[in-house]
Each structure stands twice: as C-alpha cells, then as structure tokens.
Amino acid sequence: MRVSKWVLGMTAAVGLTFGAVGSASADGELHLYNWSNYFSPELLEKFEKETGIKTTMDNYASEEDLLAKLQAGGGGYDVIFPGPTTLGTMIDKGLVADIKVNQMENFKNVLGPFQTLSVDADRSYSAPYMWGTTGFTYDPAMVPGGTMEESWGELFKPKDELKGNIAMLNEMSDVWNAAAYYTGVSKCTEDPAEAQKILDVLMAQKPFVKVYSNDGTIDRMSAGEVAVHMQWNGAAHRVKANKPGVVYVYPKEGVTFWTDTMAVPSNAPNMDNAKTFINWMLLPENAAAASNYTGYSNAIIGSGEFLNESLSSDPAVNMPEEFADRLSGFEVCSDASKSLRERVWTKLKS
Known part of the structure; x- marks a missing residue:
C-alpha cells in the first residue's frame, strides 16, 4: 500500500451524483486570498458560472504575510487558505469565523481522517483543501554523479559544485522543521541550546543558498536556475511536466506531512458567499479539478474518478510505501517553542 494511493483509492471508491450546490441563483462578490499558483483559474470561472458570484483572487508569499494581513484588518477577504499552525493562531485570536463547516451539506464527502484537525477538532472553522509533503527536488543533469543522497544533508551541507546553486523555501515552519529533523532536535523544542543547533545549521548553509522563496519554485527548477530546490511535492510534480527527469x-531524517485548509476571516464582507464557495469545493469534481491543477491530493470521497492519471503514477504525489515511516505530521507546539522558532527565523533572515 502507498500512502497517497490509499487516499486516491478511497476517493475513487465512492461515486456521487452531481447537482447544483443550492446557491446557483446567488450573486454578489467573493474575494479569495491564497498562495500564488495554488488554485485553478478555470475552476474559478466554473464557480462564477454556476453561482453568479463574481470572484477575485489575491496572493500572499508566506503564511506570516497572511497572518499579518488579517491582524491588520483582513484586507476585505472572504476565504483564506492557511495551514494548521496559522489556522490555530487565527482561531485563538478570533480572526476566523465559526462557520460550522461540519454542518455544511457537502461535508459528508470529506474522508474520515480529515474530518478533524488538531487545532479545529470538530471542523467548525475550516475545511480541508490540499495536502502533501515538503522535501526537495533535484535535476540529475545538474548534480555531481547524477544522483543525491536521500538526506537533508545534501541541502544543509551541499557539495562544492552545488554551493550557490540551491534554493530554499521562504516558509519558517518548513525550514525550521527540516533543520530539526537533520539535527535530531524536536521541532517543538523549548530548549534554547537545541534551537541554537538549528540556527547554526541554517546560518552555515545561508551563504550557499541562491534564494529563499515560495514563489516561482516550479519555473525556477524548470528553467535550470538552480540544481536543487526545497519544494512541496505538488510543485515537484508540476516541474516534471517540463523536466521529466x-x-x-x-x-531519511524526516519529511513534513502537511494539510492546507479553507477558512473565512471573522470580518469577511461576503460571509454567505464564502460559505457557498467552501461547500462547493467539497464536491468531488471540484476537489479533483483543484488537485489536477496543483498536483496535490485532496480529501474528498469520489474525487478519484476525476483525477489525472499522472498524479497516481508520480512518486512525488503517490509516495512509495518504504518512505511512510519518514513522515512527520503537524504538532501543536507551546508558545515557548514558537518563540524560539521565530527568534531563529528572524536571525536567519536578518
């Protein structure tokens, strides 16, 4: 059995009949705030056509930017796409609305394991969007010997030929977690000495990093601007369309297994339309369209029959069984641990 294949199989196991979402006569506006290149433009057009709701999309470069935007007043957005860490903070601060996702008509389509979340146990504030892993991608034609060890050490202690030819994500949690796995430190450590070990690894690596960026990771690898890129697996899948090799x-030290959510800011100007959108996204055909575009798996029963075959055949998406014990899921860290993480990140980026 393969982890992703299990979910893809589950989503294919149940067939559903599609109809109107119950809001086909709706109108008005909807403003989405999401990662760049993380939602299908064609799917937005389909939503507009089926509901009559005019939809716009703005993008953020990091979850820190997303949180800062909401803390500053929200920017007039109706639906956002945070990960669990940021979502938990938003719930604690009253920045997202309790929209009773678990009572929505199409919540029945959500796979059992995704009907709860550590920071949103009953799924009242959020619905699942995409899920995946954070590893790294390399171009065999650009690395010495054409292959790399399955270790974070290839990034944190790069070979001389690769110094200045690697890229990292600009996401605090992902970078911290990778360094924690590599050093053998708990990613929720409260020990300043252990946080210093993580900082030492990151600062030693920094001179050899060409760029820290969440944007353009697909284009950067496709164009050969770097040989190695810390990357989310869906982005790696999309690189393969341009560079199959x-x-x-x-x-081997550990791989972050993550999930992104859909939530609604507490001051959203179009609250009803936001609920309509989230309920609509829980339909199998729509969830599959999102997966086909992003290259990530979804959590919706019945979506499997609409997925592109290329997703299930790619090890970047359909993880081989032998790597299952390398997965490390989301953990709720203490405020003390979060503070250490933020201090390390600030020093790294200063």
Missing part, C-alpha cells in the same frame, strides 16, 4: 526526495 527531476527527482523528488523524501529525506
């Missing part, structure tokens, strides 16, 4: 690595 690239390899996505599940490092």
